[in-house]
Each structure stands twice: as C-alpha cells, then as structure tokens.
Amino acid sequence: MSESLFVDVAFWLFGGGSVVAAWLVFRTDSMVRAAYWLLASFAGVGVVMVVLNARFLGLVLVLMMAGEMTIMAVFMVMFMMNPAGLNPMTMVHQHRQAKIAGVVAFAGLALVGVVAEFPDRPADPEGEATAELGRELLGDSMLIFETAGVTLLATMIGSIAIASKRGRFGDAEDGSAPPPLDPQGDHS
C-alpha cells in the first residue's frame, strides 16, 4: 500500500511541479531562467515517467532536454534585447490575443482530457521496460525510427556544412556575406 502511496505522492508532486514550472517560464523576465524553468518542467515529466516504470524514457528525456534547453537559453540570449530581465521594459505584447488564445487552447485540451476515452491497458510493473522498448524500436516501429534518425542525421550534417568556414561565398574569415538582394541595400 505504501508503494502506491509513494507513487501517487510522487506523481502529484512532480506533475504539479511541472505545471508550476511551465507557468513560471512565462512569468519570469530573465530568458535564461525561462529556459531552465522549462527544463525543470520537463524534468518533472521525466520523474513521472520514471515513477511509471518507463525509466529509460524518463532519463533520456532529462538527458536530451538538458542539452536542448541550454541551447535554447543561448539562442534566447542571442535574440532577445533584454536577456537577463534587468532592463525595466515590458517583455510581452499583444495581451488580448494571447489571453484569448490561451483560454481557448486550455478549454480545448481540457475537454479532450476529460471527455476522451483513454485505453485501459495497465502495463506489467515487473516488465523490463528497456528491453521491450528496444524490441519495439527495432521491430514494429523500425521504419519510423530509422527514417527519423537518418533524417535528423542528415539535418545535422547539412547545418554543419552550411555553418562551416568555407562557405559558398568564400571563407568566413574574409567575410563571406552573400551579395544583397537590393544593389544598394544591406545584407538582409
């Protein structure tokens, strides 16, 4: 009995924590904090997965999201004008549209969550989740995962090739900007 109590407590604690962290993503002014609140939210979901015996998936989620949220933090700092939130300027715009969109999305998802019939197939708690996952990946779902994997690899290699020093328009050291579309204009 205590084990299922532990599972329940963990689920509500980390599940609720994920929701709170997700809300904090949008409340904070600092871009780095926003990225890492999102990581905390994902980590909460990862813990829930671990508690539900999908340990491999939970740990892989944390592994991937740590790297990805760091890259997201780097990009947000790169693009946003006020990345640490120190400048007293408002960071949000279009309040009315955002509120309406948020309420509509929440209502839709909540409706789906409450009304839909989720399948009732309890998994074997003693099962070897990792081994079963492996068999699924290389068995029935092999086509999907191999295609996705090769596509991702091609994307990575392509982006590295595009970002490489010796670009199409010459060496980056010499300033390899493409000619502007507008003869007098800037390079945008």
Place this chain on the structure above:
Amino acid sequence: MLLVGATLGLGAYAVAVLDGVGARVAAGGRLRLMDIAAGPLRRAALLARTSRSTTERPDLQAWALAPAIVAGMAAAAVAAVPFGPGIAVADVDDGIVLFGAAMAVVMVGVYLHGWSANSPMPLVGGYRFIALALSYEMPLALVLIAAALPAESLAVGAIVESQHDLWNVVRQPLGLPLYLVAGTGLAFWGPLNGADGPDLAGGTSAEVSGPALLAWELARRFVLVAVAVVGAAVFLGGWQGPILPGPAWMALKTLALLAVLVWAGHRLARVRLERFVVVAWAVLIPLALVDVFVSGALAL
C-alpha cells in the same frame, strides 16, 4: 547515501592531494607530504571563513544553485555504481543512461555559474563550457554504449560483471582514452579548462569567493571523482579482483584514473577551443562510432 558522500568527499580530497603532488613534481620542488596532505584542508578552512562576494544584479538563486546542481549530479552518477558485489546505492537498470543524464545536467550547472555573476569574464567561461560540452557529449555516450553491448544491459553492475574474464579497456581499446578525454572536459580540468582558466581571470569563478568558491571547487572535484568511479567500473572491471575486497579494488582503480587525469592536467597545455571542437566532431565521433561498430560486431 553515506557511501556516496564518503566516496565523493574522500575522492575530492584525493584529487586535491594528487594535484598537490603533481604540481610539486612538475615544479621540481621538494615533496613535503605533511604540507600537501594538510594543504587542501587548510584552504577549505580559509575559504569557509571568508565572506561571500556579490556583484551588481546577479541571478542570486541560480548562482547559489549552480554548485548544488553540479555536486548533486555527480552524486547521482556515483550512486549508480556498485562498489562490491551487491553494494550499490541504486544499481538501476539504466545506470549508464543515468550517468549520461547527470553529466548533461552538469552542463546546465556550469553555464548557470557563468551566467549568474553578471560579469563578462564568467559569462565567456560559461559559454565556452557549453561549446566544449556539446562537442564531447556524443563520444561519451557512444563509448558508454559500446561498453554496454557485451553486457547486454545498461546497468553498471551488469557491465562490471560482464568484465569477469576480460576488462573493457583491453577488449575495447578506444573506449577508455575517449572516455577520459570527455571526462576531463566534463570537469573542465587541465587541458580542457575553458571555463575557469587564467586567461579569463578565473572564468566562471572570477566573481565567486568564500563558501561559494569552496562549494564550486568541491563540486568540480566531485565531477572528476564521479568520472573516475564510473570509468573504473565500466572499463577497468569495477570491484573485481583477487585477494582484496571489492571496495578496495574500486578505490585503487578510481585512484589510478584520478592520477591519470591529474597528470594530464599538469602535463598538457590548454587546448584552443576552435581546434578542439573541430577535433571532437571530426575525429572523436568517428573513432567512437568505430568503437561501437567493433564491439557490436564482437558481441553478435
């Protein structure tokens, strides 16, 4: 928990002592063992009594959290390693993945440490660490997978037991060197010290003083110890060995790896970032892939 704490604490002390010995040997001075043994403790005592600095508008919570994240992840990594037959804090089925996830979160900790100070030199240190960390995450993951193949399991305990006739360092010669390179980078030690180097006036630690500095130095050494512990388990046969009990062998093997890492820190110059990143992507990843293919072929 006591096991993890003791391992990390003693390990960090061992790193400091080995570092002192290494420095004294490299500098050609006399090895005064009493000084070297007491040195780290004295410095820790001094740092504990020094006040904490602050800068203008730092991210206080993240600054305080950063050493905790790094140390916590090192503890999580050590927790998955068995120190003897059946002696493990949490020998989960996915110990290797736990190690990978923990080391990925270390990247978050170091970046936060650099970001939070709101100062240019620490910021550059944090960003440099991200560039380096992303470059050797892949070789790290690949060599660990290669080591897991003969064991047919991701649990560290199973990997240790799969080495009962032949250690992985012999069976997969590419594994340990690549792992040590990645491990050196994870703790930003010696040649891969982009984050805290003297050219950045101390890098991510430039604005840190007192107990916060002590916590950061400890966290960094904890990561080094975790790298050595997992390396000893996965590549050097873990607790297996004649005559001595399991934990003693683990300790010896961990110390051996720590000595190698500390020696590398004193012997090799700090790498140029760009060059190393190119090497990591263009050389280390293909080598790691070769390692995986070969060990996979052998396992079939």
Place this chain on the structure above:
Amino acid sequence: MGVIARLASGADVPVFPVVAAGGRLAAEALRLLPGVRVEDTPRAATVLVVVGRLTRALLHPALVVHDQLPQPRATVWMPIGVDEAGDPEGLLSAFPSVTTVGAGDTAGLRTVFADLVSGVRASDSPALPDMEPAHWRGVGPYGHGGAGMTGGVPFGRPLPARAPDPDGLELDQLPLQLGPLHPGLPPGLVLHVGLQGDVVRHAEVGANPYQSWPGDPAPGPLDTATFVDALRLPTPVADLELARARHHLRWVAQALRLHGLEALGLRVAALGGSLSPTDRCTVQAVTRRLAGSRSLAWATAGVGVTDGGLLDGIETRLETGPVRRAAGDTGDARSDDPAYQGLGFEPVVHQGADAWARLRQRLAEATQAMDLAERAGMRVRDPGPALEGPRGTIRLDAAMPSTALCELLPALLAGSEWGDAVTTVASLDLDVEEAALARSGSAPASGGRIAGTPTGSGHQNGGRPGAGAR
C-alpha cells in the same frame, strides 16, 4: 582560536598582486615564494600586495580591486628599488591600512595573514564608496536613463550596440576595458576592446598607467635594467647574455602559466631566477622539452601571425627582436657589435611568425645566450649607441621596443578569439613600463630621479595622463 581558524591560518596566503612601477620582477617572484599562492582573481585572495611604486593612474584601479577582495582582507606594500621613500605623493594613504613588507619577505607576509585570519588584525574596510556610477533610475521615457527603448544606461552602463560581423550579421558588441590589473595581460596593459561574444572585434591600447607626469618620479627599475645601463657603462658580455637568458626563461614561465601549465612554469621561473653559468645543460634540456611539446604546439601554432606588412606598418620602428626573428628576419644588433666578434654568433631565426614560433625563438635564444656567456669568458663590452636587448634593439634617445610592440596590438588582436588574444599578447613579450619611457636615454633604468626630464609630453600609445583609469 577555533579549530577552523587555526587550520585556516596555516594555509598558503592567497594574494592578488598590484604590479606598480618597478614591481614586475618582484611580482613574478611572488609566485615562487613558498606558502604564498598568487590568485587569478581578487575575489579568491585575502591579501592585496602592491609591488613597487604606485602611480596616480594605477591608484583607482588598485582601490577598485581592493574592494573586490572579500573580507577579511589586508593590504601589503612591497617597495622596490633604490628609492625607499617610494610613495612621494602619499597615494597609499588612500588605502584603509597598509603594512610595509620587504620584497621576498615571506615571513612578514605570513605574519600579516595569520594575524588577519586569527582576528588579531582587523579586516580592511572598503576604500571606495558603494555608489552607482551614474544616476539612471527613473530617468528618461522608459525609466532606464537616456533616450529610446534600446538606448539608456541601466546601471550606468550602455546597452551593447549592434555591430557588423564578418559573416554579414549584426551582433551585439560589448565595449569593455580590460586591464591594467588583468592577470592574463602584461601588468599595466589597458585594452579597450569591442567584444562580440568572446571574439575581439577591435582593440585599442589605453593610456599607459606608468606614464610619468610632469613632476612624477621617473619609472623603474625596468626588468631590462641591465641592458639599458650597458648603453652607458662597460658591462661583461657574460653578464649581458646571462641576463638575456634569465629574461627569456622568466617570459617562458609566464607563458606556460597562461597556457595552463602552471607547475611547469614555476620550475622554469625558479631556474630563471637562480640562473648561473653552470645551468647551461639544464636550459638546453628545458628548451628541448618545451620545443618538442605537442600540446603546446597545438595550443599556439597559427595564433597571432605577424606577417611582414604588419611589422613594417607601425609608426614606431621595431628594428630587431625575437618577434621579428620569429618571422624570418635575420636582424640582430649583436651581428655588428665588436664585443661579439669571434664568439661565433649567428642570429637564430624561425619561420612561422606565430606564437609557437616566438616561443621556440625565445627558448633557442636563451640556449644561445648561455652558450655565448660561456664562450665570452671575461670579455667586457664597451658602452655604445645600440645594444640588442631581449625585446629588440635598445638605442640611446630612441623609443624602447615595447612601444612598437604595443602598436602591433590593434591589428593583431582584431578578429581573434579571447584565448587567442591572450596568447598573442603574451607572445609579444611587452613591458608597459618600458613603453612609458619617452626616451631610453632620458631616464635611468635603475630607479632614482632626474630633474627636468621631458617625460610628461610623451604621447606613446596615444596616452592622455589620467584618462581611462577605472
């Protein structure tokens, strides 16, 4: 005293050096003192050590650094040079408390530290008021001082402006002043850089903090004192060459420290500090070992390349010196020096013109200097107008080689990543104090004063006295 306090007072004294006029050698020697640990950042230090004579331009940076030391802290002054009344303007009284300790007096330093840690001595209070540099809160249309959403000066500093990048992008560029007390740069070097990430987009050398003002005492003693004196006094060739080898070894030690090989650097520094003619084989062994180091080669090859046009395009002429010889130029003032005839002297030259070539060049020159010192025996060099110093030709009434080396910096550093920039600056072997000398003949290198010297009008490095000190 509690257990922790007692343990702490036995620790190595963490110091942060403020290298003032004449203090460079003593500051480097601090690293060799047992029981003293020189830190890279003032936040890790307990004792601020002012080495040499403070100048007006260095006072404010030193006070800022003093306030950056955490409590408990103390300030120690190590006066250098013949002139013991070394603080004529009373600049040191700006510090809350200063203890005078002799250079190399480890016991004195440890006493100060032990008293501080055990509570016998009170910690220094802050020297500067804790105030914001400029009033900005609530000023302007957006409340962050100044005009516009992207303008303004929140916290007294401008938001980084966009600047073009060689890839055709517009990236934020941070204007930053680094120095004069930055541990990765030569002491006294002030760099105003525009930093895009960790790439130096442009760099200018700031006002020289050792620059003499009318009425200021002359700088010195320089680290090339032996050579400047040899312009006027007869000096044994062996002494000159030994001084040259010492200089190069000390430089190698600093370069190794910057590349992460601190312990090896200490070994080389100890060798350089106690160099005698019998150390010839040791110097050869060190040269062989370092010149064959693959990791050092990998870290410095291709960095800071001074191709021919750069060396000839600067205002002050760099005649000779290891920087030129590492680029393939065979010029050396010793080739025409009568004192070196018959010693079998041939200038050592390397190709490559990068930091790695300069490292090997100085190692080779150190070995060569030891050989020359042995072969020269008792030969004495007569005073003459030109002399080959360790950085280049030193002439009476001409600028010192460091002046020209400082002028190389803006072109060399533009576009290089910060770590490479530090390597490049280190590989040039600059001495900012030497560059502050208007003319090498007008001020004696060994300290002391000369009245009426035209020092205030020198405009090397575009320096305006007092400007840019932070």
